[in-house]
Amino acid sequence: MKKEGGTMSQETRLNAGNRWILIIVVAIALMFVVASCQREPVAATCSIPEIEDATTVADQSCDAETTEEAVEKTEEQWCEVLTPEQYEILRKKGTERPFSGQYVHHHEDGVYRCAACGNPLFSSEHKFDSGTGWPSFWEQVDPNAVTTRPDHSLGRVRTEVLCAKCGSHLGHVFEDGPNPTGMRYCINSLALEFEGEEGETEASEE
């Protein structure tokens, strides 16, 4: 009797053991699913070999708050679409060396778009030579083109300028610009992409 009882309880213990293994396997599987949805953005470096996984995660609408207008990408994806120099400015708030940018002395008519998402940001109509070494504008092309926020880095209080559509860093705005606004949007060339006015080649063929 005792022996039988002994084997019975051993079997029960075995079954219980199997059940635990099952539970643990399921729990681990669940943890993977949750982890893939809570992916932390990769810190600083730009060395992500595969983008496939990140794309899938983004497509699966993990974050339901995305508005239709906004452009949201993971840092891996920005890494993939931007040059290392652009990534440094746009995503890591870098600043290009003065007079190094291609648009400092650029005077063609057209629109300067966000180099990250293509959002129209500034017009050649509002561009002026500030002498600072960075492309400068006294106004954004549209009241909702850019957003601003306080920047306390480098021991100074400045106002950071960001693309309203994708949140990328563009430069800073100061209140020492020319009329009519008195503002000076000091923008990195690397954050911009110029698009000339089509069909209006200075009307020189008349």
Ligand SMILES: [Zn+2]
């Ligand atoms: Zn943008």
